[in-house]
Amino acid sequence: MKEETELGGGHCLYLVDSRLGLARLGVASDPWQRLRExxxxxxxxxxxxxxxxxxxxxxxxxxLAALGHQFASRRAHGSWFRLTCAEVRRALGGSVRFSV
Structure with missing residues (x-):
């Protein structure tokens, strides 16, 4: 896995997978810390x-708002959605510049 320092600062859109068919979309300045939380x-x-x-x-x-709108019908609760990493990557198109 990549180290936290390789993100280069700023803010990240993140996807956390639960392996239960649920994934959380969010924004954090440190996605690794957010994962720990x-x-x-x-x-x-x-x-x-x-x-x-x-x-x-x-x-x-x-x-994040655009993705939330696009996947609104797949929202399970709050920021948790019934979707996969592949679906999010497709939705982001060529804008995925870093993935873990």
Whole structure:
């Protein structure tokens, strides 16, 4: 897995996989730390599968909002969706610049 420092700062759109058919989309300045925070409250092992850096939080949140709209029918609860890493990567198209 890539090291946290390789993200180069800024803010990241992340996808955390639960391996139960649920994935969480979100924005964090440190997706690895966010994974650790989510893991504390999860009964199953989570893994960070996508982290896409953006220059600003606003840019990352705009992409997150677009994905939330695109996958609205697949929302399970809050920021958790019934989707796969491959679906998110396809939705992002060529904008995936970093993945774990």
């Amino acid at each position: 989510l893991q504390v409250g999860s009964p199953v092992r989570l893994r960070l599968v996508v982290a896409v850096p953006y220059r600003t939080r606003a840019e990352a949140r705009a992409v």
